[in-house]
Structures are given as structure tokens and as C-alpha cells.
Amino acid sequence: MILHPGILALLCGTATVFVMLLYAGGLAVKILRRWDFASSSEEQLVLERKTYLASTIVNYALGFEIFSLFLFIYTVDEIHPLFVGAMCATGVLNSNPLGWYVLAVKIGIFFAAALWVALNFLDNQAEDVPLTRRKFAGLLLLAPLVGIELYLQLVYFLGLQPEVITSCCGSLFSGNNSGLAADLTALPVKPMMGAFYIASLLFLGSSWLCFRKKSPFFRTLFSLLAVVFFLVSLASVVSFISLYIYELPTHHCPFDIFQKNYGFVGYPLYLGLFGGTLFGILPGVFQPLKKVSTLASDIGRVEKKWIVLAICFTLLFMVLSSWPIVFGPFELAAYPDFIQG
């Protein structure tokens, strides 16, 4: 195994989180069977104390899981010089068949963990902790997911062979290839630009409706548009945003932008996209919880902050992705052969 601080931190951190989730999972089973807030028994009070302690610890553990998505990307980008043929994180992810699965699971856990942290935050606002059963049931779903992540990460990092020649972004994100990456690369630029800016306008515009109207419909719509915007944006990064950042008509890699040559712009750019999507999803996901009488006012207060945060993160992403298009020296129109559609 490559002994890199990032790899050790990822493995040790995920293992620690998994152990904490196993303990919390045991408590979750007890809570699902024995929790009765109406009861005044000593057992119930002890459970309440334990759940508060356990959920506080799990909260921080899942904070690590959220952060670890970026640590993973940083680490695989950092070790790419060790691999023959690798120019960026793409090469390292490609060097072992599990690389892309680890990334996919980590993205899934990023959102799942953040949703749990938000659920825990809401539960702690109400004096009768009405979400305790739900949030601990959620941990029973999260624990196996983190277990899978730990297993995949371990097998992936143990299986990295520097002497094996790997293919990198040049071949993977090429229209001549096949697969999802090639399909995204081959997307026509002009229609993708249109889709990207229309999706962003709809998403940001729906936030205005959320502030004007109290109906749950608009919050759900806002969240759905956040998901649409996320998917369109990921495709857009590969399709045309990367071209403007690299100032090359053929280079579509979504990972090179994490490198020093490009001012590490990938970190704030993806932070804006993932943060905007996450805070965009939250208001819609938690609409059903407004039926809980002790939570309704808290959700109403908090969701406004979530919408504001979604707007701020999305604007960060929009500015960083549009800046080279509007103000950069590169003009894609000068390369008509490379513009599809």
C-alpha cells in the first residue's frame, strides 16, 4: 500500500466513523424497540441522555465523512505522479477498477451524511426531540453504507500498483471512446451551455418564489430543481466549463482543475456546486416534517437560511465557472471543428 498521509487519514477516519456508527447502530436498535417519550421511566431518561451523547459524537463523525470527499479527491490527485501514465486524479481512479465506485459511494455518503446532520440539528431544536426514532433508524441505513465505503476504500488503496500503466483523462474524456465519460464529452456545447444557464436561472429563480410563498410546493420544486441543476452542472463541467478553464478545445477532464496549474479552482468550484445542491435539497426533503407541531416553526426559520446558503454556494459556482467564459482569453468559437451541435 502507498503510505501517504491522505490515504492513512482516509482509512483511519472512515474506520473510526464506522466503529462509532456500529455503536450508535446498537443504540438505534434499542431506541426503535424501547423509545417512548411519553414514559417517565428511568430507562427512558437514560436513553435520552445516551441518544444526545451518541448523536453529538455521530454528528462530528459524519462531519468527517462530508469533508472526506474532498480529502479523497485531494489524495488521489496528490499521488498521481507515482503512476505511469497518470496526469491527474483520473489516472489514479482509473488505475484500479474500484476507484470510480469509491468516488460514487463517497458522493452518496456526502449527501446522506449531510442530511443526517441536518435531521439531528432539527431534532435538537425541539424540546420533545420528535425525530429521535427517525434519525437513529437513518443511522441503521448509514452504517452499512459507511461499511461498504471502508471496504471499497481499503481494497482500492491496497490494490494500487504504481508499476501498472494507467490511462488518464486524455483517453477517458474523449469523444472517440465509449462509456459515460465519453458520452458527456461528446455532448454538444451550445445546447449544453443553454441547458446550464436555463437550469441555473430556474433554480435560483425558484428561490425567489420560496421567499414569496409559504406553500410546500415551491420548496419541493426548489429541491427538485437543485437536483436537476446538479446533474446538468456536472455534465457542463465536462462538456464546456473545463474547456474554458484549461483554454484548450479538447481537454474535458473534470479533475485537472484541482491542480496548482489552475489555481486549485476545482475545490471552490465543486464546493459551490455540492454546497448549493445540498442546501437546495434540504427544504424539500424536510417539508413532511412540518406536520410535527413542535418543529413547524423551527423548520420554517431554518429553511430560509438553507435557501440563502443554497443561493450563496450556487452563485460561487456560477461565478467561478462563468468567469473564464466571460472574461477569459479563450474563445471556443475560434475552434469551430470542436463545437458540436
Added chain:
Amino acid sequence: MKPLIRTENVCKIYNSRRPDEFRALDDITLSVDRGEVVVLKGPSGSGKTTLLSLIGCMGRPTSGRIVVGEKDVAKLSERFLTRVRQQTFGFIFQQFNLVRDVTVLENILLPLYPLPTGFAEMEERGRALLAMLGMEKKEQMKVNKLSGGEQQRVAIARALINDPEIVIADEPTAHLDSKLSADLLGILEDISRMGKTILIATHDPLVFNHPLIHRTISMRDGCIEGGSGQ
């Protein structure tokens, strides 16, 4: 004026629906006004301590309402009960419940953790209380080196450190001789003059016959004798 403490039909059942089920409190309704000094008297097992522990947010009743100020504490989770307990109540226990092998001052500051303000300010407040109770020269002594009366004073200082609105004393004279008991009642009189509401559970006649006491409520078998504590 609204009472500071109001209990409505409070019941507390231990080991509910089990063979050893025990009804410690049964349909308790009472109210206590701001600044009142109220004694709950009755024999052992009459429910005095259980009632004080419920009013003091150390547990939740099986049924009924307990309103402290404007808040129904019977419906709060343990975490919020802890917050109300820390901000509203000071406790004086029968056994003193001091932490051995730490100093007098450290014992007094314990209910403040996590400290709401700076440590120096808290120490200053602790020293002022020790001075009020004539214990200023003993602040660095370990509590296990103190006499029973001195330990009781430390317990009182600890009960007052968070400037509580309500002081709860459970059998405060149980381990004191008559002279120390009289001293304690003198201190409670001073606390009452500070505008605090005081609830005392006792079966000591020296306490419930003392002129400091505004009202006495008799309890037996988990019920208020005469039916009402209003």
C-alpha cells in the same frame, strides 16, 4: 399574580405495569408563589422527595402538568430538563453530595460547568458566597476535611452559585444537630430575604415550626393531606 410553580394532577408511578409497580405520587395539585417558603412534611415514603425531584426537573411525571414560570417541564426532553434545572434551581441534599478530594471552591463552581462566563468571574462569585456563609478562609480546603456543618454550608453555596430562582432542600437538617440546624435555618432565612423561593422536604419539627416557613403542606402515601396544596 401567577404562581411560580404549579402542579396539576401529577402522578408518578415506578415500574409501571410490572408486578412491583409503585405509585409514589397520586394526583398532586399545588401551587407555590414567588418568594414563598414552603415545607412539604410527612413520614418517609410519603412522596416528598419524589415531588421535589419532579419539580426540580430531575425526572418527568407519569401524568399531569408541572409548570415552572411559564414552561411545562413535564413535556421536556432530558436535555432541556437539564437546561431548566441548571438555570432555575439550586439543590441542597440530605447527604450534601459534595465531591471528595476537590477543594471547597471547586465544589461550589461545579453546577456552572460549562462555564457561562469567565473562570475568574465565577471564582469571584464563589468567594462572595463563601464570605456570606463565613467560610472564606476555607476555600482551598478539601471538603472531606470539613465538619458536617461546614459541608452543609458548602452545599448551600453550591446551590446558590447559579443565582437560582428556586432553592430546593431535601431533608437539609437530617445530619445536623439542633445548633447546626438552627444555623442552617438562619441561612435559609437570609436566602429567603434575597427573594428566592424555597421548597423544603422534611419531617423535622424544628424546620416546619420555624417562623421562616410561610406554608406547610402535609403529605402521606403519595397524596396531599386535605387534598390541596393551593
